Structure formats: C-alpha cells, structure tokens
Amino acid sequence: MNQIKQGAILSYLSIFITILIALLYTPVIIRLLGQSEYGLYSLIGSVAAYFSILDLGLGNTIVRYTSRNRAIGDKKAESNLNGMFLLLYSFIGFLTIVIGIIIYNTIDNIFAASLSTSELYKAKIMIVILIINFALSFPLAVFGSIMQAYERFVVVKLVAIVRSLMAPIIILPILFLGYGSVSMVLITTLVNISCLLFNVFYCLKHLKIKFYIGKMDFRLLKEILGYSFFVFLGVIVDQINWNTDQFILGAIAGTVPVAVYAIAMQFIKLYKQFSTSISGLFLPRASIMVANNSSNEEITESMIKYGRIQYIIMAYILTGFILFGRPFINVWAGTNYDNAYYISLIIMIPLTIPLFQNFGISILYAKNLQKFRSVVLIFIAVLNIFITIPLVQKFGGIGAAVGTAISLTLGNIFIMNIYYHRRIGINMILFWKNILIMSFPVIISLLIGLGFNYIVTSGSILLLSSKIIIYSVIFIILMWLLGLNNYEKELFSTTVIKIRNKVVRRYG
Numbered sequence: 001m002n003q004i005k006q007g008a009i010l011s012y013l014s015i016f017i018t019i020l021i022a023l024l025y026t027p028v029i030i031r032l033l034g035q036s037e038y039g040l041y042s043l044i045g046s047v048a049a050y051f052s053i054l055d056l057g058l059g060n061t062i063v064r065y066t067s068r069n070r071a072i073g074d075k076k077a078e079s080n081l082n083g084m085f086l087l088l089y090s091f092i093g094f095l096t097i098v099i100g101i102i103i104y105n106t107i108d109n110i111f112a113a114s115l116s117t118s119e120l121y122k123a124k125i126m127i128v129i130l131i132i133n134f135a136l137s138f139p140l141a142v143f144g145s146i147m148q149a150y151e152r153f154v155v156v157k158l159v160a161i162v163r164s165l166m167a168p169i170i171i172l173p174i175l176f177l178g179y180g181s182v183s184m185v186l187i188t189t190l191v192n193i194s195c196l197l198f199n200v201f202y203c204l205k206h207l208k209i210k211f212y213i214g215k216m217d218f219r220l221l222k223e224i225l226g227y228s229f230f231v232f233l234g235v236i237v238d239q240i241n242w243n244t245d246q247f248i249l250g251a252i253a254g255t256v257p258v259a260v261y262a263i264a265m266q267f268i269k270l271y272k273q274f275s276t277s278i279s280g281l282f283l284p285r286a287s288i289m290v291a292n293n294s295s296n297e298e299i300t301e302s303m304i305k306y307g308r309i310q311y312i313i314m315a316y317i318l319t320g321f322i323l324f325g326r327p328f329i330n331v332w333a334g335t336n337y338d339n340a341y342y343i344s345l346i347i348m349i350p351l352t353i354p355l356f357q358n359f360g361i362s363i364l365y366a367k368n369l370q371k372f373r374s375v376v377l378i379f380i381a382v383l384n385i386f387i388t389i390p391l392v393q394k395f396g397g398i399g400a401a402v403g404t405a406i407s408l409t410l411g412n413i414f415i416m417n418i419y420y421h422r423r424i425g426i427n428m429i430l431f432w433k434n435i436l437i438m439s440f441p442v443i444i445s446l447l448i449g450l451g452f453n454y455i456v457t458s459g460s461i462l463l464l465s466s467k468i469i470i471y472s473v474i475f476i477i478l479m480w481l482l483g484l485n486n487y488e489k490e491l492f493s494t495t496v497i498k499i500r501n502k503v504v505r506r507y508g
Helices: 002-033 035-055 058-072 075-111 117-149 153-176 181-205 218-252 255-279 282-291 296-332 339-355 358-366 370-395 397-424 428-455 461-483 486-507
Strands: none
Touching: 002 035, 002 153, 002 255, 002 296, 035 075, 035 117, 035 181, 035 218, 035 255, 058 075, 058 117, 075 117, 075 218, 117 153, 117 181, 153 181, 218 255, 218 370, 218 397, 255 296, 255 339, 255 397, 282 296, 282 358, 296 339, 296 358, 296 397, 296 428, 296 461, 296 486, 339 358, 339 397, 358 370, 358 397, 370 397, 397 428, 428 461
C-alpha cells in the first residue's frame, strides 16, 4: 500500500515537473535553436512518435500477465512469459531498424520540397540516432513493465522523474555552447538508454527476474495479442491526432509552421494532462459499479457527479486561456508564435467535451465495450488525415488544427455521446442539462474577463499576472453562487479546510 501511495505522490510530482519543464525549458530552446531549427526538431519528434506505435500495446499486457502469474505463484510460467516478451520486443527492435532504414531512404522524397539541404542532412542524422534509440529501447522496456507488475511504483516513478530532469539539465549547457537539434536528440537517447539499463540492473539484482526462452506458446501469444490489439488501436488514434499534423505540415509547408504548431501542442498536452491525471482514478469506481450491477440511473448519477467536477476545472483553464493565452504565448515563446494561440483554441474547445466525459470511457472498459470506441476513433483518425492534407495546403497550421477539431467533434462528441445514451444506457440528456446550467457562470465570467481585457490592454507580465488572479477570484465567486451544488460546495470547503489545517500545523 505504501508503494501505491508513494507512487501516486510521485505521479503528481512528475506532472508538476513536466509542466515546469514545458514552461521554463521550452522558451529557452526556442530562442537558442531559432524558429526554423526548433521546427525541424519538432518534426523529427513527430516521426519518433510513430516508432512508439510499434510497442503494439504490449507494455500494458506485460503488467497484466506478469501480475497474474505472481498472484498464483507460478515462477516457471513467469520466466517463460518473460522470455516470450523479450523475444517479441527484440523482434520489434529489429523491425524498428528495417522501418527506420526505409524512412531514412525516403526522407529526401517526402521533405525535399519543404526542407533545405542542410535541414535534410540534420534530419537524416537524427533519424539514425532515433533508430538506435528505439531498437534498443523496445527489448529493454520489458524490464520497466516487469517492475510495474511487481508494484515497484516508487522506483519506476523516480526513474521517470530522473529521465525528465536529466535531459534538459545536460542539453542546456550544450546548446549554450552552440550545438543544435542533433545534439539534443543524441543526449535524449543517451539519457533514455541509461535509465532503461538501470531498470535491467534493478530487475536482475533486486527482483531476481528469470528468463526462459524455449518453445513458443502460440495459444498464449494469440491471447496476448488479442488483449493488446485494442490498446494498440488507441495508440494509433493518439499518434494520428497529436503527431500527424506536424508531419504533414513539415512535408507541405516546411519547418517554421511545424515550430508554431509544436508550441500549440505543448499547451494542448498540458490541458489534457489536467484531466487525465484525475480520470485515472475513475476506472476502479466504474469497475465496482459494473461488478455490483449498478442501475443505469446510478451510473448516470456518477457520470454527472464526476463530469461536473471535471467541467469546473476544464472550463476555468479553457476560459483563462481564451482571455490570457495570446499575451502569454507572445511573452513566453515570442511574437513569431502568435498563431499557436489560435491553433490551440481550435483544438482545445472540442477536446474539452471528451475530457470531462472520461468517466464514460471508464464505464466502457469496465463493461468490456471499448471495442466500438476504438474502431470508431481509428476510422475518424484516418478521416482526419484526408481532411488535413488539403486544409494544410490552403491554410497551413490553422488548417491542420481545423482537421483535428472536425475529427474530435465527429468521433469523440457526436458518435460517442449517442453511444453512451443508446448502448450504455447513460442519460446524456440529463448530463448535458447539468453542464448547460453550470455554463451560465462560466459565460458570465468570460464576458467580464473580455470586458476587462478590452479596458486594460497592457501586456506586461505583472499586469497579466494580476488579471489572471482577478479573473480567478471572479470565476470562483460566480461558480460558487450560480454553478456549484451542495456536494461540490462541501467538497471544495473540505479541501480548503484540510489545506489550511496542514499549513497551520506546519507553520502555526
């Protein structure tokens, strides 16, 4: 239990560090690299994301099956399974090399029209480094999954935190010495491999993990691949929605639009993280409700309860970004990245709805009905590619954002809300009545903020910070008076009292 609690604390610490790095580290490298080279670095990052698809969702599968063998105490089956996964991931590592060579040989054809000769040369070097990175990472990743199955959450999270911190700590001095994007990819690779090798040492030294490579159990292999398939589909959808736009932009428009789009993606990923860090707590509750045969009314009640809480958080962040996002980006990244504000908004607005409906996804997994969502979203994601290409040709990064927004609206909003209502039995009409009622204080707060922005137009950091604080107070007061129900008021009050008591005990 201590491992779980400490792991949870370290998870939130990891999120905080991720946000801190994004806010402090990114503007520095933007200015040190320059817009064009930062765009090249981001473009190669989108290519790297596609290599991660080759994981096939097996990481989660290792945790599940290793945990099962541990529970029944079958060491022989566990060592056989470890050997099978090591073979599978070694094959994936080899496959990475083959695919990487193909990508390396086609870079000129894909990006010749949009990248300069110097940029193509750097891109090829970075691709070679990435091939080596992923070819080694896949077989070594088995050990990290085994550590999770053994519930060594503290060590796993600490390694992740060290990986997050070490890369920028080493990279920044190198950039100040005049090195560029190639050195960044190289250092990131060295840090990653070093952390993975530590996992190998920990598993062999402390967990005494054994590997037996014998005759392949094809029945078990079929079961494993069947389980991981829909996880794999989810990974593909995420890659298409959050990385393909940059790849298409790089091929059609060059590195500068990629740089702007990459800044927008920083904000969108942080926005998602605020929701997903909470939604991870929903699956156990949803599973218990399904196991206890809870009625549709009870599930609807929970969907509304959790949805309202998430909506408060997401509405505050979204309206705050609408009001203050543009001046913040201009100060943080530079005026050359002004379009990142509009790109972020175009995607964040439709993304907000599935983010405060995460409890519905937990119900799907608990009922084992996630297949429909996975299949729908993969078709919508492919549609996104076909929509995005002509939109990018005509409107650049804004067009790419519109393509993603259309796919989010069709798949995650319209189709999934109809599915929740008709197939799962959640009363989505009642759910949306609650959300609409809560939207009145949100809209009033936003209008007051827009009026205040119109009157006070200065963009200094001090004034911007003051405006954010004033808006936060207005939002909280209006939400308390017009939006929150008794349960939410009690939850908020209890949280404030607990924080106050802790501060008093520590400093009083």
